[in-house]
Amino acid sequence: MKITGARVIVCSPGRNFTTLKIETDQGIHGIGDATLNGRELAVVSYLQDHVIPCILGMDPRRIEDIWQYLYRGAYWRGGPVTMRAIAAVDVALWDIKAKLAGMPLYDLLGGKSRERVMVYGHANGSDISETVDAVGAYIDMGYRAIRAQTGIPGVEDAYGVGRGKLQYEPADTRLPSVGGWDTRKALNTVPRLFEKLRDTYGFEHHLLHDGHHRYTPQEAANLGQMLEPYQLFWLEDVTPAENPQGFELVRQHTTTPLAVGEIFNTIWQARGLIESQSIDFIRATVVGAGGITHLRRIADLAALYQVRTGCHGATDLSPVTMGAALHFDSWVPNFGIQEYMRHSQETDAVFPHDYRFEDGYLICGNTPGHGVDIDEDLAAKYPYDQKCLPVARLDDGTMWNW
Numbered sequence: 298m299k300i301t302g303a304r305v306i307v308c309s310p311g312r313n314f315t316t317l318k319i320e321t322d323q324g325i326h327g328i329g330d331a332t333l334n335g336r337e338l339a340v341v342s343y344l345q346d347h348v349i350p351c352i353l354g355m356d357p358r359r360i361e362d363i364w365q366y367l368y369r370g371a372y373w374r375g376g377p378v379t380m381r382a383i384a385a386v387d388v389a390l391w392d393i394k395a396k397l398a399g400m401p402l403y404d405l406l407g408g409k410s411r412e413r414v415m416v417y418g419h420a421n422g423s424d425i426s427e428t429v430d431a432v433g434a435y436i437d438m439g440y441r442a443i444r445a446q447t448g449i450p451g452v453e454d455a456y457g458v459g460r461g462k463l464q465y466e467p468a469d470t471r472l473p474s475v476g477g478w479d480t481r482k483a484l485n486t487v488p489r490l491f492e493k494l495r496d497t498y499g500f501e502h503h504l505l506h507d508g509h510h511r512y513t514p515q516e517a518a519n520l521g522q523m524l525e526p527y528q529l530f531w532l533e534d535v536t537p538a539e540n541p542q543g544f545e546l547v548r549q550h551t552t553t554p555l556a557v558g559e560i561f562n563t564i565w566q567a568r569g570l571i572e573s574q575s576i577d578f579i580r581a582t583v584v585g586a587g588g589i590t591h592l593r594r595i596a597d598l599a600a601l602y603q604v605r606t607g608c609h610g611a612t613d614l615s616p617v618t619m620g621a622a623l624h625f626d627s628w629v630p631n632f633g634i635q636e637y638m639r640h641s642q643e644t645d646a647v648f649p650h651d652y653r654f655e656d657g658y659l660i661c662g663n664t665p666g667h668g669v670d671i672d673e674d675l676a677a678k679y680p681y682d683q684k685c686l687p688v689a690r691l692d693d694g695t696m697w698n699w
């Protein structure tokens with residue numbers, strides 16, 4: 298069996314997606330996602346100029362060997378561009394192999410460990426009362442787990458706060474827009490949000506919060522402590538993970554569960570945090586961390602330390618990643634939760650898929666492969682529309698982490 302063709306499809310049905318389609322001499326094709334929010338064209342070039350010429354003629358069933366070829370063969374290992382390109386190839390190859398076997402991908406991975414995948418949605422509002430209402434709307438939709446982000450008085454465009462839309466989409470302007478940040482104001486606001494949420498809705502639902510790399514370890518520890526009475530499912534990216542010892546410091550001071558890793562590309566970024574038992578959930582996902590082949594190595598390492606998975610699933614991860622992630626989630630023994638931000642109707646139409654939301658869970662379908670395809674004619678109607686992620690500055694103009 299041979300790879301006879303591969304092409305990159307860039308489209309923007311509401312937001313930008315980079316998709317790889319691999320064709321074979323047996324008429325079976327596979328689809329992989331390579332979207333890197335705000336830096337899409339770098340991955341397009343990496344795939345078109347450097348990866349596709351290498352894989353033409355290769356046997357698509359040799360997934361492991363092709364993964365190693367692309368990872369080791371580049372010499373320049375890791376990083377978001379390289380690993381997204383490898384992920385796209387890897388997911389397309391798993392899709393092909395599962396179709397060839399006539400199995401849904403979860404069966405090829407080892408079979409289902411669960412019937413359905415618990416997901417969390419994103420609720421946000423410009424102030425505490427709006428966010429409380431937004432959480433209520435998610436509860437009404439059947440969600441069992443909800444991430445809550447609120448506007449912070451005196452901070453312009455705080456992270457996670459949409460502009461009245463169900464789909465929060467941070468990449469919104471051609472050049473980066475500038476948002477604000479003030480840690481002291483956030484520390485005075487976020488605990489009050491969760492106090493109000495628990496007062497209003499009780500303790501039945503899982504609540505989550507994303508710090509989006511904004512706090513120093515000491516501030517993060519302080520936030521974790523203040524949130525303890527509200528029993529969060531997790532506090533995410535509360536401090537940058539570039540320095541893993543920062544997480545050890547946070548861990549020593551709070552029992553609030555910690556999640557990290559949506560920007561991780563390899564097991565090497567996760568290893569120290571997992572082995573030191575500084576985190577409870579690993580957020581690496583299919584498109585970010587080199588595809589199914591590499592993500593399962595991360596999950597297996599995490600399982601040794603009772604760290605569970607919590608795959609990233611914002612809207613910049615295409616339905617292709619969502620489909621592949623759901624097969625992974627259905628199989629992985631140490632599953633925790635799956636993030637699920639709904640895509641727009643336009644996006645869903647471009648990427649026909651067989652997963653569905655039911656009662657707070659996503660359920661992956663049973664069609665052979667990962668169950669997601671691309672309608673190329675429809676995709677062609679939505680040309681690339683360059684957008685960047687915002688940046689954040691403090692009151693005095695200092696650059697901060699977005």
Ligand SMILES: O=C(O)C(=O)C[C@H](O)[C@H](O)CO
Pocket residue numbers: 334467507509559609610611612613636686
């Ligand atoms: O979904 C999350 O937890 C995020 O932090 C979303 C990110 O801001 C988004 O994926 C950036 O492109």
Ligand SMILES: [Mg+2]
Pocket residue numbers: 507509533534559
């Ligand atoms: Mg996040």
